[in-house]
Amino acid sequence: MTEFSNSIKNLRSSEIRRLMSLSADPTIISFTGGMPCNEIFPVDDIDEMWGNLARNVKQAAFQYGPTSGYPPLIESLKKYLSAKGLPVDNSQKILITTGAQQAINLLTKIFIDPGDRIITEYPSFIGALAAFKSYGAILKGIPLDGEGIIIEELEKALSDKWLKPKILYLTPYFHNPAGIIYSKKRKDELISLLSGKDVCLLEDDPYGELYFSENDRELTRTIKSTANEKFPVCYVGSFAKIFGPGMRLGWLLAPVEVVDKCELAKQSADACSSTFTQVLANEFLATNKLPPFTAKLRANCAKRAEIMLKALETYMPSKGISWTRPKGGFYIWVTMPENISATDVLNIAIKKGSAFVIGNAFDPEEKRNNCFRLAFSFTPEDKIESGIKIISDAIKSLL
Amino acid sequence: MTEFSNSIKNLRSSEIRRLMSLSADPTIISFTGGMPCNEIFPVDDIDEMWGNLARNVKQAAFQYGPTSGYPPLIESLKKYLSAKGLPVDNSQKILITTGAQQAINLLTKIFIDPGDRIITEYPSFIGALAAFKSYGAILKGIPLDGEGIIIEELEKALSDKWLKPKILYLTPYFHNPAGIIYSKKRKDELISLLSGKDVCLLEDDPYGELYFSENDRELTRTIKSTANEKFPVCYVGSFAKIFGPGMRLGWLLAPVEVVDKCELAKQSADACSSTFTQVLANEFLATNKLPPFTAKLRANCAKRAEIMLKALETYMPSKGISWTRPKGGFYIWVTMPENISATDVLNIAIKKGSAFVIGNAFDPEEKRNNCFRLAFSFTPEDKIESGIKIISDAIKSLL
Numbered sequence: 001m002t003e004f005s006n007s008i009k010n011l012r013s014s015e016i017r018r019l020m021s022l023s024a025d026p027t028i029i030s031f032t033g034g035m036p037c038n039e040i041f042p043v044d045d046i047d048e049m050w051g052n053l054a055r056n057v058k059q060a061a062f063q064y065g066p067t068s069g070y071p072p073l074i075e076s077l078k079k080y081l082s083a084k085g086l087p088v089d090n091s092q093k094i095l096i097t098t099g100a101q102q103a104i105n106l107l108t109k110i111f112i113d114p115g116d117r118i119i120t121e122y123p124s125f126i127g128a129l130a131a132f133k134s135y136g137a138i139l140k141g142i143p144l145d146g147e148g149i150i151i152e153e154l155e156k157a158l159s160d161k162w163l164k165p166k167i168l169y170l171t172p173y174f175h176n177p178a179g180i181i182y183s184k185k186r187k188d189e190l191i192s193l194l195s196g197k198d199v200c201l202l203e204d205d206p207y208g209e210l211y212f213s214e215n216d217r218e219l220t221r222t223i224k225s226t227a228n229e230k231f232p233v234c235y236v237g238s239f240a241k242i243f244g245p246g247m248r249l250g251w252l253l254a255p256v257e258v259v260d261k262c263e264l265a266k267q268s269a270d271a272c273s274s275t276f277t278q279v280l281a282n283e284f285l286a287t288n289k290l291p292p293f294t295a296k297l298r299a300n301c302a303k304r305a306e307i308m309l310k311a312l313e314t315y316m317p318s319k320g321i322s323w324t325r326p327k328g329g330f331y332i333w334v335t336m337p338e339n340i341s342a343t344d345v346l347n348i349a350i351k352k353g354s355a356f357v358i359g360n361a362f363d364p365e366e367k368r369n370n371c372f373r374l375a376f377s378f379t380p381e382d383k384i385e386s387g388i389k390i391i392s393d394a395i396k397s398l399l
Numbered sequence: 400m401t402e403f404s405n406s407i408k409n410l411r412s413s414e415i416r417r418l419m420s421l422s423a424d425p426t427i428i429s430f431t432g433g434m435p436c437n438e439i440f441p442v443d444d445i446d447e448m449w450g451n452l453a454r455n456v457k458q459a460a461f462q463y464g465p466t467s468g469y470p471p472l473i474e475s476l477k478k479y480l481s482a483k484g485l486p487v488d489n490s491q492k493i494l495i496t497t498g499a500q501q502a503i504n505l506l507t508k509i510f511i512d513p514g515d516r517i518i519t520e521y522p523s524f525i526g527a528l529a530a531f532k533s534y535g536a537i538l539k540g541i542p543l544d545g546e547g548i549i550i551e552e553l554e555k556a557l558s559d560k561w562l563k564p565k566i567l568y569l570t571p572y573f574h575n576p577a578g579i580i581y582s583k584k585r586k587d588e589l590i591s592l593l594s595g596k597d598v599c600l601l602e603d604d605p606y607g608e609l610y611f612s613e614n615d616r617e618l619t620r621t622i623k624s625t626a627n628e629k630f631p632v633c634y635v636g637s638f639a640k641i642f643g644p645g646m647r648l649g650w651l652l653a654p655v656e657v658v659d660k661c662e663l664a665k666q667s668a669d670a671c672s673s674t675f676t677q678v679l680a681n682e683f684l685a686t687n688k689l690p691p692f693t694a695k696l697r698a699n700c701a702k703r704a705e706i707m708l709k710a711l712e713t714y715m716p717s718k719g720i721s722w723t724r725p726k727g728g729f730y731i732w733v734t735m736p737e738n739i740s741a742t743d744v745l746n747i748a749i750k751k752g753s754a755f756v757i758g759n760a761f762d763p764e765e766k767r768n769n770c771f772r773l774a775f776s777f778t779p780e781d782k783i784e785s786g787i788k789i790i791s792d793a794i795k796s797l798l
Contacts, residue, residue, distance in 0.1 A: 033463075035462060035463055036462075038455070038458040038459060038461070038462055039458065041457075041458050041461035041462070042461075043454065043457045043458055043461070046449065046457070047449070047450075050445065050446070050449070055442065056437070058440075058442045058445070059437040059438065059440050059442055060437060060645075061643075061645050062437070062440035062441075062442070062642075062643030062644070062645045062646070063434060063435075063437055063440070063643065063644055063645050064432075064434055064639075064644040064645065065645065098497055098647070098669040098672075098673075099669050099670055101667070101668070101669050101670045102668060102669045105667060105668050105669070109533075127666070127667060127670060130666060130667035131667040131668075133667075134508075134664065134667045240463075243461075244460075244461030244462065244675070245461070245462055245463040245670075245674075246459075246460050246461045246462050246463065246464065246673060246674030246675045247461070247673060247675055248497070248669060248670075248671070248672065248673040248674075248675075265533065267526070267529060268500070268504060268526060268529035268530040268532075268533045269500070269501060269504050269530075269668065270497040270498050270500050270501045270504070270647060270669070271498055271500045271526060271644075271647075272647070273497075273647065274497075274645060274646060274647040274673045274675075274676050275644075275645030275647075276643070276645045276646055276647075276673075276675070276676050276679075277673050277675050277676065280675075
């Protein structure tokens with residue numbers, strides 16, 4: 001089978017598999033999994049929702065649905081997005097996708113030929129980087145500071161005649177992995193920079209609902225809501241953090257011409273997303289079960305973030321290490337001195353029983369590794385402190 | 400946005416959207432939808448299966464799972480496939496996919512660069528053709544007769560030095576759209592032709608369970624079961640016809656090296672298939688609900704096929720028209736004289752209230768259009784006769 005094996009294209013391995021398996025290992029205090037803890041999911045709602053469905057709807061849940069999505073879910077989603085200020089008028093269209101991951105993949109498929117350029121943040125979401133690379137895109141990462149992408153560096157990259165990026169990929173709200181949220185000022189500067197330009201903004205917003213304080217809610221107002229007329233914005237969202245990742249449902253809200261092409265690409269990708277989980281997600285939205293669930297998840301994550309921040313203050317070396325203080329979402333991003341490798345820290349920490357995801361997994365250029373991501377969302381409250389102590393000790397041993 | 404629009408790649412439209420919408424139109428007697436009828440789905444089993452699950456399993460159903468699939472489902476599937484004679488030893492691996500469509504898409508992604516060649520049957524499955532084309536493959540269709548692919552023509556294509564196909568795509572059991580099943584003799588000839596060759600056989604088997612007579616069951620024995628040692632076989636199956644298409648679950652059983660690469664491609668396609676529907680599919684297999692369901696579906700389809708065949712005998716013109724007599728599955732393939740266009744027939748038939756899928760949608764080379772597909776699986780028994788009369792009259796008006 002040698003010749004046969006040779007005909008398989010060379011795809012790169014990724015950190016995701018390792019990341020998932022560490023979350024499942026009971027002997028490790030793992031901060032690797034970017035997901036809600038299992039105990040919080042609305043299990044009991046399923047009995048009620050399924051029980052209340054008419055028989056013909058239950059039957060339809062077993063059947064193929066339109067590639068664009070289950071029509072009642074699209075209607076419920078329109079109301080939900082419209083209440084968030086998003087444009088759901090006739091120039092825009094919704095596509096239900098198999099997780100936000102598929103929306104990113106389909107957009108890449110319709111826009112990118114090998115060698116095309118994409119600008120991302122540094123750091124950036126592993127899943128998006130993997131999708132971009134799988135279509136042969138060349139990636140350029142622009143650093144974030146505490147308020148968002150650094151505008152001067154983005155401006156330079158956008159005006160670079162060789163770069164000419166087709167897509168600008170941003171996760172402005174409770175960033176994965178950086179944990180930050182864009183300031184109002186930074187968003188305004190960004191909108192003014194992008195206005196009239198042809199680069200397509202891919203605004204990825206899986207965590208926007210997860211603000212810890214009501215005061216920060218206004219920060220989650222999307223770029224698409226305010227700047228939709230000024231430049232093309234493809235807005236991607238997910239049910240993973242507002243219902244459950246296992247439903248594998250996300251959405252794309254974008255100009256009609258973009259969504260029509262993505263729908264064609266989806267036909268040959270998986271025909272349609274699960275009607276069964278779409279019926280349940282529609283019930284979840286339509287019967288108003290989302291607000292109490294997100295309220296519970298916000299409180300749960302806020303509490304865990306607080307415990308983790310306190311543990312970092314207590315155990316981390318007093319100099320040379322910094323970390324972000326999240327106002328929402330799942331993540332804290334830790335930066336070490338440049339001569340310390342996150343891989344070395346991880347290898348020591350795993351032996352002592354704790355784990356995280358190393359920085360270069362989030363680097364579009366796969367170079368920088370003096371940073372790492374801590375997810376607090378999945379780890380039981382009473383284990384966070386010991387896990388952080390293990391990691392802090394590992395860093396101290398390398399300083 | 401002109402420049403922005405121009406940067407979207409030119410994807411081809413397809414018949415699938417039109418096909419789905421015609422199935423949903425209550426004013427049309429539609430033979431377009433290749434799916435079980437809604438009334439047959441195991442709706443009541445859901446209450447029982449969900450009710451019997453432990454709380455921690457229900458919670459896990461909301462969560463991400465491994466990209467390779469929900470481990471208990473992989474185990475149940477191994478038993479199921481092993482009972483069908485398929486090799487599930489250490490040289491082979493299973494990947495759970497978001498429908499069989501995704502398995503075909505991922506295989507194309509890992510094997511095909513633009514310009515690479517794929518051999519298919521003529522006619523062939525629309526979804527596979529769309530996936531192949533979306534990666535820039537050049538397709539060559541080899542005609543089927545009543546016993547399978549025509550060996551002499553396949554042999555010629557395989558030895559063509561320019562063609563050098565990377566994949567041979569076949570649907571040997573209750574073919575979509577041709578409705579035939581390969582004879583034992585034809586499979587043996589095929590196996591002998593492919594032995595020692597490096598072309599990868601993609602054996603697509605969504606309908607194998609749907610034999611109308613127990614006597615024909617032995618015909619559904621897969622090529623992978625008998626010839627796995629002789630050449631590489633990627634075997635694809637689906638829960639669509641043995642549980643429900645709305646679950647969006649299929650699988651790939653293939654050499655480890657192939658599945659590992661497909662798993663990598665799946666990570667950035669949709670991370671994992673729905674854990675929720677995988678948990679249900681596993682219960683469906685593990686609690687032995689599949690045999691009574693497939694028995695019911697077989698009887699249901701056999702009855703509808705019989706009604707349709709009788710109507711064809713009664714209403715079709717006595718000369719110049721031929722059709723296949725299926726021993727299982729969902730489809731009958733009708734061939735008209737070469738000067739009759741299926742599109743013309745369809746346009747007349749739709750006005751009178753019936754519809755089908757035109758032949759050139761199934762032609763890898765998109766030329767031949769004197770054929771069409773009738774799906775009997777979805778149409779109510781009492782409407783089949785009137786629908787066939789409408790289509791027969793439309794043909795008569797063109798002869």
